[in-house]
Every structure is written in C-alpha cells, then in structure tokens.
Amino acid sequence: MSACVLFHFPFDPGSRTARLALGEARVEWSEVLVRPWEAGCPLGELNPSGMPPVVQTTEAGKPLTLCEPAAVFGWLEDRAKTPFLLPADPGERAETRRLVTWFDRRFTDEVDAVLLHERMEKPLLRLGPPEARALREGREALRTHLAMLEALATQRDWLAGRRLSQADLVAAAHLSVLDYFGEIAWQNWPGLKTWYMKLKSRPCFRPLLSDRFQGLQPSAHYTDLDF
Structure with missing residues (x-):
C-alpha cells in the first residue's frame, strides 16, 4: 500500500478535487472508498466534519492527516520546489x-x-x-x-x-x-x-x-x- 492514502467518495466534488490534485502532482496513493452518510464510516475518526476527502500520509517521518481539499492543496504546494497550482503572479x-x-x-x-x-x-x-x-x-x-x-x-x-x-x-x-x-x-x-x-x-x-x-x-x- 502507498504511504499516501486517500479516503474519498467518487462522486463528491471535493474528493474529485483531491484526486485531480494528487494526480497532477504525480503523488502515488492508495484509496479507501467511503460513504460518509453510513454508520461506522471511518471519516468520523479522521475529520471532525465527517466529510471527505481525507489524506493520510507522513511528513518528516511523522503521521500527517490532511482534511478536505484546502489542506491537500496546501500540502502539495508546500512540498513543491516551485509554485505548483498557485501561480507566481x-x-x-x-x-x-x-x-x-x-x-x-x-x-x-x-x-x-x-x-x-x-x-x-x-x-x-x-x-x-x-x-x-x-x-x-x-x-x-x-x-x-x-x-x-x-x-x-x-x-x-x-x-x-x-x-x-x-x-x-x-x-x-x-x-x-x-x-x-x-x-x-x-x-x-x-x-x-x-x-x-x-x-x-x-x-x-x-x-x-x-x-x-x-x-x-x-x-x-x-x-x-x-x-
């Protein structure tokens, strides 16, 4: 399994945003499909809002949980050597x-x-x-x-x-x-x-x-x- 795991629902626009961003950054990831409206959905323990997407990864050897698209975008931008999906202008x-x-x-x-x-x-x-x-x-x-x-x-x-x-x-x-x-x-x-x-x-x-x-x-x- 990849060190980057995406918890997502395929037809949630936020989840699709995260998939597109990870793909554009060429980050390898594995997936866990979730149904946030069902009891026992793991998102309840990962994100206080209970909503997808959530990315679990590591940074400097420490576990890192990214909740929802803004956090995913920010992480990808921080790890890029040059502006990635935020233009320089x-x-x-x-x-x-x-x-x-x-x-x-x-x-x-x-x-x-x-x-x-x-x-x-x-x-x-x-x-x-x-x-x-x-x-x-x-x-x-x-x-x-x-x-x-x-x-x-x-x-x-x-x-x-x-x-x-x-x-x-x-x-x-x-x-x-x-x-x-x-x-x-x-x-x-x-x-x-x-x-x-x-x-x-x-x-x-x-x-x-x-x-x-x-x-x-x-x-x-x-x-x-x-x-």
Whole structure:
C-alpha cells in the first residue's frame, strides 16, 4: 500500500478535487472508498466534519492527516520546489483563490446542494424521486454559473489566467460530477467546452472517467476526450 492514502467518495466534488490534485502532482496513493452518510464510516475518526476527502500520509517521518481539499492543496504546494497550482503572479494567485472560494460557497450552495441532492443524494438515501421545481431552480442557477465560467474560459488560457491552477481542478471536479448526470449542455458553452476537453486530456483526469454511479450510466460523452 502507498504511504499516501486517500479516503474519498467518487462522486463528491471535493474528493474529485483531491484526486485531480494528487494526480497532477504525480503523488502515488492508495484509496479507501467511503460513504460518509453510513454508520461506522471511518471519516468520523479522521475529520471532525465527517466529510471527505481525507489524506493520510507522513511528513518528516511523522503521521500527517490532511482534511478536505484546502489542506491537500496546501500540502502539495508546500512540498513543491516551485509554485505548483498557485501561480507566481500575484494577480493570478488572487484570482485562483477567488474562484476556489466561489466554488466552495456560491456554486456548492446554489448548484450542488440542489442538483446533486436531487440527482445523487436522494437515490443514495432513498428519499424518493427528484422534485421538478428543485431541478428547474438548480438548472437555472447552473446556467448562471456556466455563463460566468464561459466568459473566463473564452478570455483566458485557463480560468484564473495563463497557467493551470487550483481553480481549474476545483471547477473540473464540480462540473465533471454534473456532466456524469447529463446536466451540462456543452454545445451552449463552446469556450468552456474547449477548456474542459483540455482538462479531460490530462493524465490526472483519466481515473475519474471510470467512475460509475450505481444504477445509472454516465452521459453519452462522459468518457470522450474529444466530444
């Protein structure tokens, strides 16, 4: 087993963020799949919030537990000899942090908490079928966020500027889950689609394409690198 162990749920955007970051850094890791809503989930003893992702590793010979994406990003940045996923340019660093926070707050609250609750959490928790009103509201919020991201993807090489950053991995993690459930009409967002294809072509992204949600096949283009 690798000295780096990731506890994660495959369709949790935060977990996908950690997988992308570890993959981009070429850190070897083994995995423990968790279901945080179930009794006895090991996350309760690892992270006070009880949420994934959690990375267990060692640093200077001492055990180190990293709880949630910000801690994983920080650890990877600290161990890199040059700026890794935080650009050297102060403006781009600030923009990276703004976008990461945007996804952690606005996108999670307005999109994930609605669409992923209806499409993913309800089947897992056996809470009944999706509600049409909630789906409409979540999809309208998603369109608003995609319009913002489309403008950034059209104007810049990457979302925060000239180089790949934490913002791109966080965005890809969230959007990839929604894409699995067929919630993104990529033809309406050509700049963002080009950006997403660049992300999908990176080696760190490939493992995500093999994820499968019980009882539901992915959207037709989910595994296509050039769609």
